[in-house]
Structures are given as C-alpha cells and as structure tokens.
Amino acid sequence: MRGPGPTPRPSRVRARGAAIAAFVALAPLLPAAAVAVGTLKVDTSLPYVCTLPSGQQSATVRITAAFPDRAAPGEEIKATDVTTTVELPAAADLRASLGSAVRAETRLTVDVAQNEQRAQATWSGTAQSLDVPAEGPLVLTTTGDVPALTTDTTGDLTLTAAGLALDLAPGTTGDAPTAPASLSVTCVPGQDAGGRTLLATVPVGAGTREPSTPPPSPSAPSASPSSRPSSPSGRTVPVMPGTAAGPVPKAPRNGQQADRGRGPTVTEEDTPGTPAARPAAPPCVTEKPTPTSLAAYITGYSNVRKLNGANIIPVSCVLIEQGEPVFDPRPDGSFHLLTPSTGHLSYQGRKQTPPFKATFLTFDFAPATATMVLEQIGTMTVDSDVLLVFPDNLSETYIRARFVLRVLDVRVNGTRLDVGPDCRTEKPLGSPEPDPAKYPGDHLVLLGKGQLINGTDATGYLLTGGGPLTGEVTIPAFKGCGAGGENLDRLLTASISGPGNYIKQIQGQTCAVGVEVPTEGQCTEDRQPYVVPKPER
Template identity: 65%
Template sequence: MALAPLLPAAAVAAGSLKVDAALPYVCALPSGQRPATVRITAAFPERAAVGEEIRPADVTTTVELPPAAVADLVALKAATVRAESRLTVGVAQGEQRAEAVWSGTAQPVAVPAEGPLVLTTTGDVPSLTTDITGELTLTAGKFAVDLAPGTADGTATDPPSLSLSCAPGEDAGDRTRLAAVPVGAEVPTGEPGTPPSTPSAPPPSAPGTGLPRPPLPADRTAPATPGTPGTPATPGTASGTPQGPRAGKQADDGTPEGEEPPATQEPRPDAPPCITEKPTPSSLSAYIVGYSNVRKLNGANLIPLSCIQVEQGLIEFVEKPDAFHIITPAEGGLSYQGRRQTPPFEATFLTFGFVPTTATVVLEQVGPLTMRGDMALTFPVNTALAHVRVPVVLRVLDAEVNGTRLDVGPSCRTKTPLKSHEPEPEKYPGDHLVLVGRGEYEYGKDSKGYLVLDGGPLTGEAFIPAFTGCGVGGEDLDPLLTAAISGPGNHIKQIQSPVCSVGVPEPPAELCTEDGQPRQIPKPER
C-alpha cells in the first residue's frame, strides 16, 4: 500500500537499468534469529536530469523464509497467510542522505506443510527527485514483513498477526547496493523532464529533504530562527537552515554571538512514553487522542492518549490540472510497551439501554499504519487533504455487567478489523479504519484544520464487526457482545499533536523533549 503512480509500474522506458538482487538477510522469528533470502527486482532509468522524476518500476520483493517460519505458522493452526512488506532503501547523493520505504502486498497463499515459505509482494513506490548533479545511489536496508495468518475456516489466528524484522546478513557486503543513477545538468526549459514553471511551486527536493512544515500557530510559536518559514527543511534542520559545523565566537553561555539563547521549555504534561528506538533521519512521532461513538449503545467513549511512530517517505511534487501538489507519505504504527496497540482503556455504557456494563479494551493494530498528506499549492491559500489508514481489531480484556465480572477469556475480539469506507479500494485493499483530515495554510499565517506535521482533527466512521473467541468453559458470549456493540455508523474524532522529528540532530525544543518524545499533548474534542 503506497503512493499511486503517475505512470503504470509496468511502463519501463527504453534504456532502463534492470535490478535483480538476491540478498542474505537474518530475520527475527518467534522461534529465534533465522537466515532468509530477500530477492529485489526493479527497473530504473539509466540516467536522469536535475529535477526529473526518478521512479522505480516493476518493483517486486520476494522473501524466502526458512522452515522454522512454517513451523511457527503451523503452531498457530494457520492454513493461509497474507503478507505486507516494507523495505527500507537508503538514498544517497554526495553528502545528502535519506531513506525511502518500498511497501508491497501479496494475496493470501497456502501455508506449506513443511519446507520454506516463499512470499512475493508488489506495490508502487515513492519517486525521487533531486536538484543537484551527481550519482544517486540506492541501497537495500532493513526489511520487515507483517504476516496475517488465517485458519482453515477463514478466521484469524490468535494472535492475528506476526511482524518479522530482518536485517542484511554480514556476508551481504556491497551486494545491497541496488542501483546508481547518474544525474546530469538541468534540462533546458521546454525539453522533456523539465518541471513546469509555476510561481507557487517550490523546487524539487533533494534526497534527505524533510517534509515541509508551515509556521507554528500563534499559541505554540517557536523562538525566531534563521530560515524561511514553510520551506522544506534540509538534513539536520528544524526550520530550513542547514545544521553542521559552525564557525564564530561563542557567547559566555555557549550561544553563538549574535543569537538569542534558546527559550526555556515548560515541563511536558503527563503522557505515556513515546520513545523511538533506533531513530533514523526520517523518524517522526506524535500523540493522538479522541472519542469514538458506539451507535448501538447511544454513547461515546474516550480512546486514550496513544503514541504513534512513523517513518516519513520522500516527498513527491506532482503536477495536477488544478495546481502543483506536495505528497507527503509516512508509514508506521501505534506504540505501547513495545506493542502495536493503544493503552488499555475502560468503556462504560448502558447495554440495551438499562444494564450498566464496563469493559476493558484495546485497539490492536494488525497491519501497517499509513499516512498520506496531499497539499495543493494554490495562491494565496494552500489546501491540504490527508488520509490515515490503519487496520485494528477491538480486543476485550475484561468485562463487568451490573457489578458482576463476566469472564470473556483471553481471545475475545472482533473477527476482522474495524472497517471504514475506502475511497480507493483498489490501492488500499482489506478492512481498515480511514481517518480524514482537511486543512489550509496561507504563507505567513497560522495553519487551520489538519496538516500531517502540524496535527489537528481527524474524523471517520467505522463498522464494528462481530465478535469471536469470547467466553470460557463452554459459555459462548460472542452473540451477546455482537448484539450489544457490532454494527455501522460509529463516528470517530481524533486529535493529533504536532509531530516530533525524532531523528534530526537538533529537533525543535518546542516540539520534542530532550529524550526525543513529542512535547505537545493534544486534548480530546467531541
């Protein structure tokens, strides 16, 4: 599940560079560290002009997992398995560095009785642009695959998903280098590959360029810093000013002469930990909190403050009939004590209108969370539309009805993920929540509504599926919970905080704590 391509992936231009690399990896399986083989095929242009889009085509990723992986799935009584993969690709040009994530999906395949498990995923990947000359290299890095096993009767296993993380083996060596694309001088105006001229469109971003951030709203404005507000930030920057070795005299307090000392930050309010392990320059984190209706119970429940951690992809500049658009992709998930879920929370309602019922539940992520911001560069106001997609199941940990504990057992959850209307089902298949944010940004003014980096309100509507696995000792509680809770029309409103750019050398103090956690704590809104 990735960005929609400007051209079909199969359309490879003449003079393309074909890549077919079979690389040794080591994957962390439930049974331990095991060797695996990851084969990557793709096609790149042999060379590109400055500002010209470089789009990998015909991208497939095939992972051959060892027999131990089959044994792990058989132990879960899995008959089929569906895979979603994420390959981190390092992009380098001169001193510039960045990372892109190549995502892919696969149709369910049968779990073999023995032997290796071979999974092939395909998907569209972010394009690349650069405004400087020099060789652009792409290198395969860490690889992750999310497995969604299913039983013979079509239901999910327990747990409903397995996430495997893999790294290149020690013997991979230089073979991880996938391609090197020479980038020459800029194409003269009017020739193919020249970005159309428009007064409102910024130049294409070089590898390593961060996502564009509008100025902060007045109630959380940062201390003045050099740079142009609203422009894309370069590596190691917070506001568009390159960070690196600095020359010049220092003031007595350590501040460079001519600069104001940094403002003292107020302590962050209490919040669950949100520390990103091994952050990259593309790592972002934020908090999200809000309410969800349960239509059948005629009430709303607070979904608690939750940590989101994502890896941003490379920005795309896309020409559309109305304007130039900045596309900002990211992918990741919820994080709570090392798990992809919300913190446990209590939901209290009057079941069937008169029976007081309290349940302890979590929203458990069973696939990657994807974010896709789309800002149209229109003068004078830029308009933004963002979609956040995440597959989650509702798991019930404990319940109490009219003061009496109801033993729901260890496996009580919805049969399938919560489901929203998906405007692009062919690009984003499967059941998942869809939250939508809309915003506006006018240069030099506060942003309004929702922007991926500035946060704001996200809304959506969910269908809650039927429940399964509820009850112990032969007592089947599935019909009771399904009758009381499951159904359509459950409105959701979540508020996201501004993101913390975890991996940059000097993250903005007004957005990040000293240990790299989001400083801004959002408040729920009904």
C-alpha cells in the same frame, strides 16, 4: 464527538475484589551483573496447547529468568535474563502460512499472588527473523522487557504462568515473492500442567533486609518507594485481566473496609529528561530513528452507535517515517505536493493502544464496563496531499490502518463476565473508502483537512503540526468470546457491532526524532513528543 450519551471515565486505580490496587507498566531489564548474590534461578519447560491453522497442537514452552531469592516490603522485585522459548511441532504447517522465514513476538500472561491479593502482568518478548524448517519443530526464542514488582505487605509472592499469545510475521527471505499475512497463535497451559504453572516464589518480609540496607553484594540496590524519583510525569496503569485462567479475588464483606495494605504492584518510572510542565503520557520512543522519523501522541473519542454513547481512546504513541515529497502537476493545471508516509502505534513494544475502559448502559438499563485495546495489523499509511493554490494551500491527509478491537474484561452491574483470553472482532474495523480500488479490504480511514495561508499560521490538520482527524467506522462481529464452554460472541455482537460509529481523534504536534537539534517545544530532552493533546468532542 457528536454522539449523546454517557462518556467513560479515564483509566485510573480501581478496587479489584478485596479492594487491592493492582498496577502494571514496563520496567527495563537489569543487566546480568546487577543480580544480587541471593538469586533464584528459574528454568522450566511447560506443556501448552496452541491453536494453529491446522488445529490444536501440543507445544513446549521453556521459560528462564532470575529473581531475588527474598525481598523486603516496598522493595522492587525485578526478573532478569528472561527468555521465552516456544517449540511448535508443525513447522511445515507454519511454513505454508508464513513462508520460509518468520519473526515472532510473545506475550506471556503471569499471574501474581500474595496472600489474598492478585494482579496480572505481561511478559513481552521479540525474536529475530529465522528460517522455518521444512519438517520437524520450529523453535522460537524471544527476549524483552518485563514488569518490575513491588508489594507493601509481607508473605510469599508467587508468579504463575498462564496464557501465551504468539504473533508470527514473515521474516526476511528471498524465497517468497509476496509477503503472506501475519498469524496470531493463542496457547494455554495443557492439562498436564493443571491449567497453571508456578514459576517462582519470592518470600517478602520476615528474614529479609530492610529496604534502606544495601544488599550484601556489589549489585545495584533496588529502589524503595521512598527513594524513587517523583515528578508530574510519573504514573501507573491498571492491570487488565486478559486470560480466562486469571484468578478472581474475593470481594470484601458488606461493611468491611478494604485491605489497606497495597498488594503486588508495578510502578512505571519517570521518563528521564521529561519537563515537569509536560502532562503525563505513555513512553513514546523511537528505537532506531532516521532523519525522517517523527513521533506524536493521539487521543480522542469514538461513538458506539448501538449503545448511544461514546468512549475515550487514551493518549497513544504513533511513530511515523515520513516519505519523500513528490511534486505532482495535474492535467487540469493544478499543482499538488504529495508526501506518502508510514507509521504504527507503539505501546510497551507492541502496535496497539494502551488498554482503555468504556462504560455504557447495555439494553438501556444494565451498566456495563469493558476494557479494550485496539491492535494494529500491518503498516499504517499516511498520505498527505497539499493543493498549491496561491495564497491558500489546502491540505488533505488520509490515514489508513487495520485495527482489531480486542476485549480484555467485561463487567455487568459490577459482576465480571468472563470473555476469555481471545475475545476480539472477527476482522479489522472498516470505514468507507474513497479509493477502494487502490486500498481494498477492511481498514479504518481517518481524514484531516488543513489550510496554509501564506504569512499566517496553519489551521486544521497538518501531519507535522497535528490537529483533528475524523472518520466513520463499522465495528465487525466478535469471535472467541467466552470461557468454560460459554459462547458470548452473539451477546457482544448484538451489543456493540454495527456501522455508522463516528470517530474524532486529535493528534499533537510531532517531534522530529532524527533531527540533530529538534525545534524547541516539539521534543523532550530524550526525543519524545512534548505536546500531549487532549480529546475533543
């Protein structure tokens, strides 16, 4: 990173409001047979308002899940059999936008509360491709992993449905000659729901069994903090408020110590088979690997020129499908080896980075901290070109991807600035494109250069070996920022948006996921990248 100015601290546990620590991470669903006898069934239909291409429409969201009907302090509380069914009334409108088939992903924000403590979690789900009816409603049902909860204090733990994000993409169909663009739909609880809807209340403490006592059924016992495995790879990730409806905890009075009881949290379990020497990193798993599947971690810095500073982009997982190499002789007598590949970021089942924080001095005097994510749209292309010149082989790799910068939370001088649930750049980030005729539109471009000298180690960047990738990015104007009638678009645009922002990313060595016996030192036992890179300026 070339730019001066303060750099942000990495994401870590922070005090929120009454100084409670709130964490979130994915936890696998328990099988249905593992649900204890004392089970609280949830099956509720909620009124929502969704913003579709034709405008705001009323929709019905049905949520089903099963919770334990009680828990002891420190005992895991896992929701099982979770489904989210969304009934959208304007199927014809969506058919015009997406085609005759559609795939869906949902992200339901769930507010978790206990006594004066608050946290947020995201329930993610996916659906298989289904036909869009020519008339009548479109009904989408998604399933997926949800966070597991723990709390060290007693009292009723409540879970309340808040904002819902619905991502729609063209499905498998023979009717559409071209693939229409994807569509993101934002939904909020309707007025009939009072803006928020209670899903479940789980009593914690009085009248419950001790965590060490086996449950009165043959189901698998939940793990208490003392029984959970621990290793250097275990980690927790802060909850990042993402909806305007999210509760704001009360701040402690002056001189008053923070509440020592830890509120509702979610702990990410250690990755099985991860060597102790490997640094902590988000899961990076290829669900259905092929012989050409690669996985790698990437991290680095990005300047924000207007703020005269830089922010760190956290360690992120990228999954790549390597293409077939093509030998390309040129009219000038040179020989090139071209390898086209595709890929995408992967975080908790979504194509995005983990949430990251950036701290700057806005207008040169006001400290501001923003929590953001980079959300990928479409497919990432990775084009490697090796110029075969004996004894030196020169390599250039262009990585192109469309990313929208989404802002989840902003604090100025420690005071929360409510940006709402849908604050993001109005279009993807843009970079200077060396071949605009072949690659039109706004997208990020990163370039990695390497050299392979016969008989020696490679230097610079190679797709399989990793290395530095650099580029320049324009941050577009923001839209959808603000809540309660307050429009903050112009404020964020004036503070952040603009061209000439230098970016430097470091990719680690890839793991050949689909190889039967991966090369030692490249993959963990469960086929995740072994190398976790460190950001470089």
